[in-house]
Amino acid sequence: MRSNSYIFAFAAAVCAVCGIVVAGSAVSLKDRQDANQRLDKQKKVLTVAGLMEVGEEITAQEVQKRFSENVEVQVVTLKSGEIAKDIDTATFDQQKAAKDTATSAQAPTNRAKVQRLPHNANVYLVKKDGQVKNYVFPVEGKGLWSTLYGYLALEKDLNTIAGLTFYQHGETPGLGGEVDNPKWKALWKGRKAFKDGKANIRVIKGQAGPVDSAPYEVDGLSGATLTCNGVTALLQFWLGEHGFGPYLTKVKG
Numbered sequence: 001m002r003s004n005s006y007i008f009a010f011a012a013a014v015c016a017v018c019g020i021v022v023a024g025s026a027v028s029l030k031d032r033q034d035a036n037q038r039l040d041k042q043k044k045v046l047t048v049a050g051l052m053e054v055g056e057e058i059t060a061q062e063v064q065k066r067f068s069e070n071v072e073v074q075v076v077t078l079k080s081g082e083i084a085k086d087i088d089t090a091t092f093d094q095q096k097a098a099k100d101t102a103t104s105a106q107a108p109t110n111r112a113k114v115q116r117l118p119h120n121a122n123v124y125l126v127k128k129d130g131q132v133k134n135y136v137f138p139v140e141g142k143g144l145w146s147t148l149y150g151y152l153a154l155e156k157d158l159n160t161i162a163g164l165t166f167y168q169h170g171e172t173p174g175l176g177g178e179v180d181n182p183k184w185k186a187l188w189k190g191r192k193a194f195k196d197g198k199a200n201i202r203v204i205k206g207q208a209g210p211v212d213s214a215p216y217e218v219d220g221l222s223g224a225t226l227t228c229n230g231v232t233a234l235l236q237f238w239l240g241e242h243g244f245g246p247y248l249t250k251v252k253g
């Protein structure tokens, strides 16, 4: 018969060893996880700009090659719309910046339920033959259950939508999760973001119809009106005065 103290000591030793293994793995894998996250974001930027097919299997090196050859990464100051100076575009992490009180501010009350606004944000310039073809903007906002993080690509007129994709959310598969459905994503191409200078693109309840007859509307996802309302709110927020509005005005000017 083992004594109680032996059993407790043994259990504590097992817990300590397991804890060290788990913590050690988390720390040692952190760099690899960060690199994978970066790679995933690069893939999404390439996809939303039409430089990579949905589901296309390419190596990490090919992703990086396509990205570095075609995409210029900018960091812009949201309030002024100017290119931010003294910020390393290679290491700038917008999500981290939005969480840090030194590099972000409380957002004004908004329908996208964005809590904190980073002072600076990424813009991706997708180029072809040296000319800007698309501008890709990171967007985020609350759906029903989660914050949706994604990218909106505009054509060089800064009005026509080239694509919308989300790379992270926790909406219900089959309902709000249908924001990832390629058929739904295809509906965005060619719609217009702005009407009379104001962000007007929206997801409606029901069917919107073709681009020509409904330039500012996209079909709703059935059973997922709340997620769709979130998508409308987050797009209008990031295209508006507290988001990339000042940058858009500067570039159009």
Ligand SMILES: Cc1cc2nc3c(=O)[nH]c(=O)nc-3n(C[C@H](O)[C@H](O)[C@H](O)COP(=O)(O)O)c2cc1C
Pocket (backbone or CB within 6 Å): 144, 145, 171, 172, 173, 175, 176, 177, 221, 222, 223, 224, 225, 226, 227, 228
């Ligand atoms: C388990 C469960 C998960 C749901 N997930 C979502 C969701 O991810 N997004 C969403 O908008 N609505 C979701 N709903 C439905 C909403 O409560 C709401 O009924 C719906 O958004 C209304 O959309 P409709 O007007 O198109 O029916 C969920 C409902 C249940 C019971």
